[in-house]
Amino acid sequence: MGGSFGFLHGVSLCCGRVTKYYSNLSSTEVVFRLAIMDALLKTLFSSEEQELYVLDCLAYLMMVMAFITFVTLLFEHVPYGRYASSRYGFPVNVKVAWFVQELPAFLVPLSLVLWCPCAKIMHLPNQSLLLMFLCHYVQRSLIFPFLIRGGKSTPFISFVLAFVFCIYNGYLQARYLSHYADYPPGWVTHPCFIIGSCMWFLGWIINIHSDHILRNLRKPAETGYKIPRGGMFEYVSGANYFGEIVEWAGFALAGHSIHSAAFALFTLIVLSSRGMAHHKWYLTKFENYPKSRKALIPLVL
Structure with missing residues (x-):
């Protein structure tokens, strides 16, 4: 837990340094960079109203993608990790795959904030939500991949799809929050924001702690599977997935x-399917697997 608080503090310091760097740029440099990105955006969108319309369409498209993914996953598992298959392309080193595929979800928002006009970035709710998003993807792209022990390679198609999704979602969330999301005064004291933020933090902690437990099941050079114990794994087989679902539901x-709702829905569809599959796999592979342990939701499912 202390390590998680330290990590959050580190990300806050990093964001503070980025802000300091940005404030230290001369007014000419700032205007020049913003002018370049503004010109680029104007070549893509005729007006801010059109860009907001596109962002809304992308959100609804993500919901459609979630439905299609739900139907697909009724017949086949997401092909990575223990379900990896050569049918989905040549193998990519698991550490390289996680690092490269998740990195756009950090770099795209950072680039948008630094180099694009951001009308809402100085508002506390927008800053807080962007920080939540960046915290997750700093950990997921810059820390998590280099802690992996063993693990199966990721099929190339799965890797490419994840990479594209992170670009897509990074733009969708960051651009909306930094330039268009308009919250009422005092939103940070609204019950929805307070409860959601607490859910995000709790889910983030559960996700990181559960990944830590899974990593430490294996000794160096080991590649086999063992029964995870401790933390939320005492209650569910997919503790890491449960944590991430709670995290983005809170977001x-x-x-x-x-x-944000579209992203939470997409996460729920993909990770709940994977959590259920893991539970069935554990029950089949280990005769002594705890029978009281649920798949994804403690005491329920």
């Missing part, structure tokens, strides 16, 4: 937008 509640 959606605090963000109170179709954009």
Whole structure:
């Protein structure tokens, strides 16, 4: 737990340094960079109203993708990790795959904040929600991949799809929050924001702690599977997935937008399917697997 608080403090310091760097740029440099990105955006969108419309469409498209993914996963597992298959392309080193595929979800928002006009970035709710998003992807892209022990390679198609999704979602969440999301005064004291933020933090902690437990099941050079114990694994087989689902559900509640809700829904569809598959796999592989342990939701499912 202390390590998680330290990590959060480190990300806050990093964001502070980025802000300091940005404030130290001369006014000419700032205007020049913003002018370049503004010109680029104007070549893509005829007006801010059109860009906001596109962002809304991307959010609804993500919901459609979630439905299609749900139907697909009724017949086949997401092909990575223990379900990896050569049918989905040549193998990519698991550490390289996680690092490269998740990195756009950190770099795209950072680039948008630094180099694009951001009308809402100085508002506390927008800053807080962006910090939540960046915290997750700093850990997921810059820390998590280099802690992996063993693990199966990721099929190339799975890797590419994840990479594209992180670009897509990084733009969707960051652009909306930094330039368009308009929250009422005092939103940070609203029950939705407070409860959502607490859910996000709790889910984030559960996710990181559960990944830590899974990593430490294996000794160096080991590649086999063992029964995870401790933390939320005492209650569910997919503790890491449960944590991430809670995390993004909290983000959606605090963000109170179709954009954050679409991401939470997509996460729920993909990770709940994987959690259920893991539970069945554990029950089949280990005769002594705890019978009282649920798949994804403690005491329920």
